[in-house]
Amino acid sequence: MKYCSSCGCEVILTVPEGDQRERFVCRDCGDIHYQNPKVVVGCVTHWDNQVLLCRRAIEPRLGFWTMPAGFMENGESLKEGAQRETFEECAAEVEVKDLISVISIASINQVHCIFNAPMLSDNFAITSESSEVKLFHESEIPWQDLAFRTVEVTLKHFFEQRRQGSHLPLVIDLGPH
Amino acid sequence: MKYCSSCGCEVILTVPEGDQRERFVCRDCGDIHYQNPKVVVGCVTHWDNQVLLCRRAIEPRLGFWTMPAGFMENGESLKEGAQRETFEECAAEVEVKDLISVISIASINQVHCIFNAPMLSDNFAITSESSEVKLFHESEIPWQDLAFRTVEVTLKHFFEQRRQGSHLPLVIDLGPH
Numbered sequence: 604m605k606y607c608s609s610c611g612c613e614v615i616l617t618v619p620e621g622d623q624r625e626r627f628v629c630r631d632c633g634d635i636h637y638q639n640p641k642v643v644v645g646c647v648t649h650w651d652n653q654v655l656l657c658r659r660a661i662e663p664r665l666g667f668w669t670m671p672a673g674f675m676e677n678g679e680s681l682k683e684g685a686q687r688e689t690f691e692e693c694a695a696e697v698e699v700k701d702l703i704s705v706i707s708i709a710s711i712n713q714v715h716c717i718f719n720a721p722m723l724s725d726n727f728a729i730t731s732e733s734s735e736v737k738l739f740h741e742s743e744i745p746w747q748d749l750a751f752r753t754v755e756v757t758l759k760h761f762f763e764q765r766r767q768g769s770h771l772p773l774v775i776d777l778g779p780h
Numbered sequence: 781m782k783y784c785s786s787c788g789c790e791v792i793l794t795v796p797e798g799d800q801r802e803r804f805v806c807r808d809c810g811d812i813h814y815q816n817p818k819v820v821v822g823c824v825t826h827w828d829n830q831v832l833l834c835r836r837a838i839e840p841r842l843g844f845w846t847m848p849a850g851f852m853e854n855g856e857s858l859k860e861g862a863q864r865e866t867f868e869e870c871a872a873e874v875e876v877k878d879l880i881s882v883i884s885i886a887s888i889n890q891v892h893c894i895f896n897a898p899m900l901s902d903n904f905a906i907t908s909e910s911s912e913v914k915l916f917h918e919s920e921i922p923w924q925d926l927a928f929r930t931v932e933v934t935l936k937h938f939f940e941q942r943r944q945g946s947h948l949p950l951v952i953d954l955g956p957h
Binding site: 604605606608609614621624637638639641674675676679681682702705707712716770774 | 782783788814857886891
């Protein structure tokens, strides 16, 4: 950030009065521009004991497998965002139920909230974001070719929840890698 | 947002190619400025079967009671943020444990994540953000004078979890009011 989004003048990095952190503050109008973590929402969506994974058609991690997930938008709830991302990435209609994982990744200023979401039918399709979309039994999951560590820990917790009949979400912090 | 924070030129509200939503896009450098929900983190912190509440010394809802909570910062995890906010608002040191509530408020673009956090000692104090800080038994909670609906539903779920010996968080969407 170099310029004030309110008035267009230059900003400086300084600790505002009464604050403890450096913020971008406008040299002219004094507006303080806070920057905060973003929320990523998604679903472990499943049909007939198989989970739906998408092969990424976009960077980062192009060609690797992920559950459908993406940035939460203004004006929607976590569940609405998770449902929207699932439809955008693999054209699957789902019912969004319990939280599976809540993962903080402080190094990249993100919080991931991933839900358990049964599919409403076995319809799904490739999209501009997914070059391949496929249902996997637990024994078929491509563990070595998953796109992110969040995908691995969430899928593992999903199957563990199933075995234990538990609905407790996994709440963890992940390091840079 | 009127000006581009990268180059200082005017932005326009338009749907970028490949997107479905209006974004602020710079007329000159083309930078797209996304706006996303913010995360509020906090704690139901407790000592000897009593919960610690703060009387707000700042707007909004000045004079009403709340649990310690505030905006999550870049570079921290949910639990680190909840711990920091608790110390900033009532000078209490806590161990942050399970999630009590995960509340989406789409109308104001916020997600609240509130944790169960036992106090490490019975030390606490008023601060610049809290004009009064006090321990309450369940029967003493000032239900009519709570600052926000998120406080009410979270406290109710905390006591319900205790009665049931449950660790399941409340995951809900709240409307404007």
